[in-house]
Amino acid sequence: MKIKEYGKDLEIAEVSDFDIAQTLECGQCFHFNRIDDHDYALAANGMLLHAAQTDTGIVLYDTDKGQYENIWRSYFDMDRDYSSIKEYLVRYDSRLEDAINAMGGVRILNQEFFETLMSFIISQNKQIPHIKQIVAQISHDYGTYLGDIAGQEYYAFPDCDTLYSNAGVEAFRACKTGFRAPYLWDAVCSVKEGRINERRLRTDGIAECLEELMQIKGVGTKVASCVALFSLGQTAAFPVDVWIKRMMEQMYFDGRETPKKVIESFAAEHFGEYGGFAQQYIFYYGREMSSKS
DNA sequence: GCCCAGGAGCAGC
DNA sequence: GCTGCTCATGGG
Numbered sequence: 570m571k572i573k574e575y576g577k578d579l580e581i582a583e584v585s586d587f588d589i590a591q592t593l594e595c596g597q598c599f600h601f602n603r604i605d606d607h608d609y610a611l612a613a614n615g616m617l618l619h620a621a622q623t624d625t626g627i628v629l630y631d632t633d634k635g636q637y638e639n640i641w642r643s644y645f646d647m648d649r650d651y652s653s654i655k656e657y658l659v660r661y662d663s664r665l666e667d668a669i670n671a672m673g674g675v676r677i678l679n680q681e682f683f684e685t686l687m688s689f690i691i692s693q694n695k696q697i698p699h700i701k702q703i704v705a706q707i708s709h710d711y712g713t714y715l716g717d718i719a720g721q722e723y724y725a726f727p728d729c730d731t732l733y734s735n736a737g738v739e740a741f742r743a744c745k746t747g748f749r750a751p752y753l754w755d756a757v758c759s760v761k762e763g764r765i766n767e768r769r770l771r772t773d774g775i776a777e778c779l780e781e782l783m784q785i786k787g788v789g790t791k792v793a794s795c796v797a798l799f800s801l802g803q804t805a806a807f808p809v810d811v812w813i814k815r816m817m818e819q820m821y822f823d824g825r826e827t828p829k830k831v832i833e834s835f836a837a838e839h840f841g842e843y844g845g846f847a848q849q850y851i852f853y854y855g856r857e858m859s860s861k862s
Numbered sequence: 863g864c865c866c867a868g869g870a871g872c873a874g875c
Numbered sequence: 876g877c878t879g880c881t882c883a884t885g886g887g
Contacts, residue, residue, distance in 0.1 A: 791869060808868070
């Protein structure tokens, strides 16, 4: 991997195991838009990024080396060796081979904790396009303007203090969050009042981390696991949703209907610290297979 | 109209 | 501890 600067743009060249489309479209992130094939705009860390995949690597437009080092290097998880993770997983369990071959360009993003928490509370019982719409709405109403790309305006997701001061249950309802509105407000208050502490969640073991997150109303095992995996560096987290449940039943339970709890404990035992990576390959593979059939 | 969506809380066993 | 119903909203 090499970092090259071209005028105002920057390229991550000779990069492996990184597909920008797969990484953004795999359901871990809801604050981006596809502009064209392999061409995306995303809002994260209070910044707007226009990124595209080329023949030689990933181009980050209007970005300098300092911004890359401070923000995007960590955001895109560039310091992790995905080749060795994939090799390990395939060697450990050959049933993962198809999923990893098809979805090998997925990286687990290191997203901001608060936005990720709110986004996955919104996600319950909703489809991805609508989750994105609500995240954009809350950002538009309460976040700061970041700029526009391809005629689309972008706003940063508001921080916890801003929402604590300016929003409330009715405000969240106005953003079409429905029965999740009181859950979102409880999350805001829990973070603001210090009952939920990001630093502690990061150093916790996975079990304690999930347990603490589930103190928030509207946060169950699935949402807590997503927050842990996508924003707290907890790579053992293995979120089990309807898709993963179906895939796991096919791959490991002879196609039989199996309770979520059984799948969760099987995954913890079987994949251990690599659970999160295995989960993402399986999840996205399952969804893509289904959408093409 | 019907069903389902990257679920979770709650009541009733 | 498990099962079933309900929650608000949008899309197929």
